[in-house]
Amino acid sequence: MAQPQYLPDSRTKWTWYGFSSYPVWPSDPDTSIINEIAASVLGMPADSLSVRFLDDGANHKVYDISQTNSSPTSVAYLFRVAVSIDPVYKIESEMATLEYLRQKTTIPVPRPIARNSSAANPLGYEWALLEKVPGVDLNDVWLKVPWEKKVDIVENIATYFAQIWSPDLRFSEIGSLYRATFVDHEHSTNTSPSATPAGPSPFSMMRADSAFKEGFKMGPVVDGAFFSDRRRYLESDRGPYTSCSDWIRAHIRVGKEYIRTGKLLIEDQQTMKKLEDADDGEVGIGLDKDDDADAILDTCDRYMRALPLVFPPPEPSKLAEARFVLQHRDLRAANIIVHPETFNITGIIDWENTCSVPEWEGMNYPLLIQEEDPFTPRPSESDVAALKEEGNMPEDRLDILGFQWSLWEKQDLREVFDRKLEQLGFSKDWLPNSPEDDLKSDFIAGVGELSDVWERLVLTDLIGRQQISTVNLRGILITLND
Template identity: 25%
Template sequence: MEGIGNNREIFEYTSGRWIYNEPRRLAERHLAFDIEELKNVATKAVNRSPSDVNSFSKLAEGGFNRVFDISMKDGSCVLARLPYPSTLPRRLAVASEVATLEFVRAHGIPAPRVLGYSVDDNNVGSEYILMEKLPGKSLGDVWYDLPDKSRLKILLQIVELETKLFKADLPASGSIYHSRDLSPDIPRVDIPGSEDGLCIGPYAALRWWVGERGNLDIDRGPHEDPRLVLQAPAEKELAWIRAYGRPRYPFDRAYRETFDYKRQDPEEHIESLQEYIRLAPHLVPICSKLSLPVLRHPDLNPNNIFVSEDLTITGLIDWQHSLVLPTFLAAGIPKIFQNYNDEASMSFTPPRLAENIESMPEDERDIALEQFRRRHVHFFYLGFTQKLNESHWRAIEQETGLLKRRIYDDAGSPWEGLNLPLQNDIANVSQNWSKVATASADGTPPACPIVLDEQEVQRRASLDDSLRETDSEMERINGMLGVASDGWTPNETFESAKERARFIKEEGLAAVADDPWLKEMSDKHWPFDDCDEDE
């Protein structure tokens, strides 16, 4: 293997910096591997010789993978995608993405063609996927500057592609694999009509494997019964907390003031998970079509959408951690297109620009234009879905669909010292039980298995309001600093972001100088300082 010191640019993360806990983020992304062997397997995949390689360069790197461009002397190239050692689940993440790419391509979705792959690190020193380079450019380069008609062209194509996936026949929930990549002891359900041994196997989403969860002897799917789909993530978290849980602070340090800087008890979350499991069987829709398994792209943001010069979609990339879920759980507007916190969007009201938009002060005009853009995208994604994708629309228009998806997500989220989201979901479900629960044969819902008094419901709602206010404030501060929610910032703004963070801390501590205890706690739990993420 080539020396690490000579290949720092190749083996290390260099696309940005973190203003706190940077050593940990960099260690997670450090990957030393055999460059020459990677070139060998890449050229072999396209019937070339290693001597045909003209250049080897890092093309991109993200939170889970690094991509290299291996260009040939004739101008062709192979892309090599290598997961970081911290990317989970090992083997299965690569195996599932390879099979998922084959599945979506077979159903008319433009996606990279896989040229070769390895689910182990025996030869190159890392798992890898070799794939063709898609034509076009990332939509992320232009998305926020597009005129209205161009956005509509993109949205229409996205909904058309999603419609193809919603029509695909899948037998169970889980993730897609080639049977050959699963050991004999791993459960699987064959996909009907697959010519290359595709099947549904265990869930490949990170939440099933993060921390010590990969060590647990639990049911990770596949599941043909939607009731098991609903219950399994909570059972997973119960098993983890019982084996490894201990009191800890909420991971998001900005939340800790809401809880008086006290460690949260995992026993509270155990109670909520058990309550959720009692509620879960009643969340399955009575209409069986809403429980049909469907595959969706796990992160359909503009950076994962490639387009030509005329804005025709040429490919969707990054299918890692993809899931097949019942339609009522898979449904919803992709995060980048949704505007759920806006009343006008939630009422499906056609968006209109303010009549006085041109005479507004520049800062007000920018806010109004961004509000219109978000409403415009949300509205027309729904409109195209209503017209073209009946099964998705039927799931989206369910009155309590959002609540069901939220409680399912919160019940399966890895516990990191925050009990409130699931507690508040349970309160909302119990308050809306007649709308949420599947009715019995005589048309009446069963009695809700969880009963909360009004005072407890209000307590949870009040705490939830506090966390929402914190989210808004942190979004504002992150914007001022120019950092992402995890403290990431481009290389060129790192020093200025660190300096602004230092200044904000001085101001913040000065504001509570009259309260020694609060100042001490604010200093100890300051969200932009290095910290122990496991305390």
């Protein structure tokens, strides 16, 4: 019996690149339409603007919008086009998050100008227009940045993190930010995949200068665990959640549903024949014929039974406490924009999929300085000098030395980060790393891998490691196996 609702013909397709999956664009956005939209929003003649393709991310194509007769004071813009993986929610939440940060913090983020979170427009895609942050990716200049400027950069990031971790900016729910009226009036509580609300269409509703006057609220979580490849078409509860246990239960359920429906699709010969005939590298079902689906479903059940042991339901009196923090999920060098000469931070970008999460999940070093501790002696000053000059030693030696130096540098920068947080009022042991925190992190890492075709081997290792935590997740899962 066919199961078209789990793999509809109209779906956005996903394909593999390395060990990750990415959505497939049905077509390239039409730059002439982008020009018309930008001109209409900005109130400029279309021939006064120039549209240039700038970058291609996992979920967006980015275009530079500039004035053809620009001056040093002219404002440049970015036009971000989104492939349809999480209609309405993704763009609505990202633009609300940017405006929230602009209003509540000193973090330099792009200013939203306008958006359309419905693909029912002439472009055929959701889009957003933002002011362009001037500068270059820190990743492009990192090796040129002197140590004292790296210290400044890390101290500034610590200041930004201190703001979003402060008690004043915490939330009583786990979810994603939206404008208040979107949550109050446009978001349906139905968890059916067909319940996605229609996005705004008139330009007057899309302009940021009027859309965010009403304030912000937590709404459905924007997380690939609920929409990547065919997960978008499964029943799921996307919150917002008032407790960690509710949040993680939703993750386990959608992981189990992904495997359960994958098993049904594999058993459906008509579906399998259609996928085999297509042979276009699509992710498709996410489960192989040789996978033991029943064993994976059993592991899902074991995680569900272990859930209350690791995350006991909170006391009713604590449900309204503001104890969840916003988390930038990808703060690496490529998402930090700096002045090309002074190296001062001019912008922090890529806030898509930002959610409020528990401290043990959200409070950590930025990816920029996350790394394992050094395991070799610190390179000498002469070695570091040779590394910066390059060409003075064999390439293999250069690579090894560069890696060793990077580990030591990031450890030193983590100490800089710690000292700055302490100056800002955080305790010396601000990083959540108690045995209970480690267990929670291990548990949710395992939950995140339940339905991932590439990560199930990692999950097997995770359950098999004796030293996973002092409470021993392996022991919990084995005990609950019967």
